[in-house]
Amino acid sequence: MCIFCKIVNKEIPAKVVYEDDKVMAFHDINPQAPIHILIIPKEHIPTVNDLEENHKELIGHIFLVAKKIAKELGVDEKGYRMLVNCNSDGGQEIYHIHFHLFAGKPLGPMICK
Ligand code: AMP
Numbered sequence: 791m792c793i794f795c796k797i798v799n800k801e802i803p804a805k806v807v808y809e810d811d812k813v814m815a816f817h818d819i820n821p822q823a824p825i826h827i828l829i830i831p832k833e834h835i836p837t838v839n840d841l842e843e844n845h846k847e848l849i850g851h852i853f854l855v856a857k858k859i860a861k862e863l864g865v866d867e868k869g870y871r872m873l874v875n876c877n878s879d880g881g882q883e884i885y886h887i888h889f890h891l892f893a894g895k896p897l898g899p900m901i902c903k
């Protein structure tokens with residue numbers, strides 16, 4: 791079972807900020823910004839490449855959850871960044887699809903070195 795499935799199953803701990811029947815959100819263990827949250831579906835979907843038509847509602851739901859978390863953390867007005875990495879060139883390290891939410895400082899332009 792992958793590490794994020796273990797978080798979903800509460801087999802390993804996480805600082806959870808949001809949970810419902812389809813989605814979980816928790817603080818990244820190695821934050822890259824003052825606020826760094828990971829939003830994941832409970833379903834094990836490895837990468838963006840594995841998304842199917844039937845995941846459309848789930849992915850839309852994840853963005854609505856992101857909006858809710860940003861508001862609750864008080865960063866909705868100042869702003870935040872959502873990011874998804876796919877496969878090795880995309881920098882993906884955990885093969886359970888996840889949406890990064892970064893906030894808490896001006897993040898500047900996206901630089902892909
Ligand atoms: P990615 O490179 O897009 O696959 O991002 C994986 C992210 O998961 C990294 O930002 C890690 O710091 C984070 N991460 C790894 N293990 C854990 C964990 N046990 N709890 C929370 N975040 C984690």
Ligand code: ZN
Nearest residue numbers: 792795834886
């Ligand atoms: Zn998984």
